Amino acid sequence: MESFTHHTGLVATMDRANVDTDQIIPKQFLKRIERTGFGQFLFFDWRFHDDGSLNQAFELNAPEVSGASILVARRNFGSGSSREHAVWALADYGFRVVIAPSYADIFFNNCFKNGVLPISLSESEVEQLFENAATRPGYRLVVDLEAQKVSDDSGFIVSFEIESFRRECLLQGLDDIALTLQHEDKITEFERARLQ
């Protein structure tokens, strides 16, 4: 997995709560058997009209946020289905960081398996980011995973919490399966004990 240490990028905001994985990647794109190429389908039903034309009113279609790599949204982001395709789509579209007050568990977990960093900030900090992004075109944030800080160039700086194990895995781009297999003797021992 690609490691994650620092990231600086353009911010896109999405002023919605409970954004579910059915929206992030609609089901008609779940039939693919690859992990790549899902970015073109991200938020498909919101991004495009029925006739295939771009929905100009949708946040991510604004030209100012073209190339954004940090997505700021409201609470309970990624709720619903376990489809990892949602994270594959976000990552493939170019997002490396999501910032929201809270996440659904499975989505949150899936992010870490794909080098995408989901950051939880308080409702008021997220509100501040919405205001900043609305009033400052081209608003960018700096995310420092080592220091666990999010900042901008005009004084906004906040810390975020992250489980130390997840942080290590991201920083080093570790492969979970290889890590677990280091304990293969314990798995074998567990299986043997259970058979008795």
Added chain:
Amino acid sequence: MANSTSQPRTMFEKIWDQHVVHAEAGKQTILYVDLQLVHEVTSAQAFEGLRLAGRPVRRPERTIATPDHNIPTTDRSVPIADPIAQQQIDTLRTNCADFDIKIYDLDDLRQGIVHVIGPEMGYTQPGMTIVCGDSHTSTHGAFGAVAFGIGTSEVEHVLATQTLLQSKPQTMELRVDGQLAEGVTAKDVVLFLIGRLTTQGGTGYVLEYTGEAIRSLSMEERMTVCNMSIEAGARAGMIAPDATTYDYLRGREFAPEDFDQAIATWEQLRSDAGAKYDVVKQFVAADISPQVTWGTNPGQVIAVTDQVPDPTSLTDATEQKSAELALEYMDLTAGTPMVDVGVDRVFIGSCTNARIEDLRSAARVANGYRVASHVNAMVVPGSGQVKEQAESEGLHKIFTAAGFEWREAGCSMCLAMNPDKLEPGERCASTSNRNFEGRQGKGGRTHLVSPAMAAAAAVEGHFVDIRDWNFNGEVI
């Protein structure tokens, strides 16, 4: 397994402790997985990952597979029209063959929705850890198992190691005291609870449902409740095993051979007296009426006798905005009585409500009636075995005589990956579990209800309070 502590423990903690392979401070716990269920949509990339890394499946006998999500529910003898869906199913077949995994394929009577067939064949048992690349894996918790939905990377992890990396969730007891009123079903209970908890109230928790109202539920009803735990954001939902559980499991194909010995072990699982949950919430069964969702998440739910809520009555700004967007999408006006809302489509199916008891409940309502002329209604059994059972009881005749379509088993219009879907603007009474925007088809509007409420809505063409229904005699 050693009992690591003499403190009273919850059922979840006991099962967790019994499955810890390796725990280390500051790391996630390596937890042993007893059973993995696999379907076509979330597994292809996991098998591909194994191939790329040259890794075998560690314990192929601990995984079973079935295609369910994108298969058509029409005549099985006709080839699948969608080549990409066909490719995904073929890929599952190849992967199962290559990695020696048992598959219940389309020509097998035991094929069906993963969460219906696991329990039905007796694979799902108390005290197990069960995972599947599907969020409604929480269904299996109804047996007193710890059952998590996982992502595809985790599916690969489980295939390769038969373990899962987990941080221990917290526990929440949801206690429902007293008896449910006539006409109030398990689906109403769980919708009511999600409404109270909100769609993120359970995030980070494993829920344990307790109390008289829960104990009185049949095994299938318990599955309906646990199934929707994820809609409250929970990692899993559980109900302690008891005689109801054992009676259901006894004699099933993969139930333990020494069943009495198994019961003795399962009897140890329930939460000890004095065990501490991180959160306890209590409810009264008599407060629960038949429920209908009005919005675009399962927490946006009211009693059928209520009116569509006014977003401005909500104090939280985020919830208010969410409610406004939901009303707009659902094309509903605040203040409209729910019983005045008409439907175009009715879907009776999904891993929430497509077991035999669900079909009996819907058939009992439909018996002797006709589906309203402007409504298209379909019944999709949860598995081949459910379908066969229903047909042996003559339920399909009641449905077809009433004008419902009678289909083959699968997920169908629960997520509309196959050809069963709503057209833009269509409004559907659905027994499934998610009313998200576009879930049942782009622009489609979903209202979640119980099977009885769905059948009644099909007949009347709008929502009705099932407690007022005139039943035409008894079905079975």
